[in-house]
Amino acid sequence: MFPALHALKPYPMAQLQARKAALAKAGIPIIDFGIGDPVEPTPAFIPEALKAAVPEVSQYPSVAGTPALRRAVAGYLQRRFAVAVDPDTQVLPSAGSKEAIFHLALAVLDPTTGRDGVVFGTPGYPVYESSALFAGGRAVPVVLERDRGFRLDLAALPAAELDRTAIAWINYPHNPTGACVDRGYLRAQADCAAAHGILLASDECYQDLWFADEPPPSLLQERTAGVLAFHSCSKRSGMTGYRSGFIAGDAALIARLRGWRAHFGVGSPAFVEAAGAAAWADDGHAADRRRIFAAKWAVLAEGLRARGIEVLPSSAGLYLWARVPDGDADAYAARCLERGIVISPGGFFGAGGDGWFRLALVPAVDQCRSAVATWP
Ligand SMILES: Cc1ncc(COP(=O)(O)O)c(C=O)c1O
Structure with a gap:
């Protein structure tokens, strides 16, 4: 087996599923x-x-995706961020963003030259780390500090590390903390990445789920050269099961990725892409969805704060990040579970998450109310 497989911890969400199944059985x-x-x-x-797009004759999908999907994506980027991209050269559909994130390291890392580091924040989405390990590279977790707004600041890393970094991942609105950034931050990271020959990759799957007046910016507003942004229909459009997303940015990189991705079967079915095209062409449903998530966040934040639990402010995303009252997140999660409440201990998201817990804004508003009424 590939050595990274031996070192692999169980995927945190798979652990949660198992605990939930045990509860349901009881x-x-x-x-x-x-x-x-x-x-x-x-x-x-x-x-x-x-x-409407399921064909009579089923044939292999193309890795480049349907022109209609690429055009719909370009239209979305123009409307939402005032960013002009060429749908033929700067957009590449993906089967959701997880696979695209995971696969990127396989294409970009070069262990033979020592340019083999993948920098990412902790707490964070676990796939950045596993992508580095499975590509035979080095995972470089950077602890995100609360008093710095959970911002990953590339310039704070040693220059020797930056010169060995192939990919730096940023993700704002942030999973799990809900932290957001402004364009000045994105510009500074893009400048630093460019100065050190790093591919800056921005995971933007929560960009349309904002609760405040100001919508979160995209890295693509700063530049498209030398960077890639990863977007997804999953949370914006309620399409987690469809597996549809896209990569957009640097045309030369997109061309290389398109050629490379043709080597493995990762093109989405054209009928899924038709659904994705419809979703990217419409903004109204995304606005309806973000109002629902904002309402859940508000009910939970108020209820937990009333119980003396510290909740971090957030203005976007799908999560609420709160401090474990007695410090031991696993024990606390077990206590919540006794009351039928499933939470994610912060350690699921890396060492930087210790002492915190995450709530995904999934249960309906009335369920959020009942949960806070019995919260331990
Ligand atoms: C930060 C982040 N990136 C990417 C993904 C992957 O989403 P999908 O593959 O459904 O697009 C998730 C899923 O929860 C996530 O939290």
Whole structure:
């Protein structure tokens, strides 16, 4: 087996699923704040677009994706961020963003020259780390500090490390803390990455789920050269099961990735891409969804704060990040579980998450109310 497989810890969300199954077996009613997999129905026009596109003859999809999907993505980037991209050369569909994130390191790391580091923040989405390990590279976790707004600041890393870094991942609105950044931050990271020959990769799957007046910016607003942004239909459009997203940015990189991704079967079915195209062409449903997540966040934040639990402010994303009252997150998660409440201990997201817990804004608003009424 590849050595990274031996070192692999169980995927944290798989652990949660197992605990939940045990509770269900014991007949305990469950309110699940664990996995970020929303339960609001997918807007009807999206499955309709999928059904209408199921062909009589089924043939292999293309890695480049359908022109209609690429055009819809370019239209979205123009409307949402005032960014102009060429749909043919600067957009590449993906089967959700997870696979695209994981695969990037395999294409970009070069262990033979020592340019083999993948920098990412902890706490953070676990796939950046596993992508580095499976590509035979070095995972370089950077602890994100609360008093620095959980911002990963590349310039604070030693120059020798930056010169060995192939990819730096940023993710704002941030999973798990809900931290957001402004364009000045994005510009500074892009400048630092360019100065050290690093590919700056921005995981932007929560960009349309904002609760405040100011929508979160995209790295693409700063530049498209030398950078890539990863977007997803999953949370924006209630399409986690469809597996549809895209990569956008540097045309030369996109061309290399397109050629490379043709070597493994990762092209999305054209009927899924038809659904994705319909989703990117519409903004109204995303606005409806973010109002629902904002309402859940507000109910939970108020309820937990009333119980003396410290909740970090957030203005976007799908999560609430709060401090464990007695410091031991695993024991606390077990206590919550006794009441049928599933939470994610902060350690699931790396060492930087110790002492905190995450709630995914998944249960309906009334379930959020019942949960805070019985919260331990
Ligand atoms: C930060 C982050 N990036 C990427 C993903 C992957 O999402 P998907 O593959 O559904 O697009 C997730 C999923 O929860 C996430 O939290």
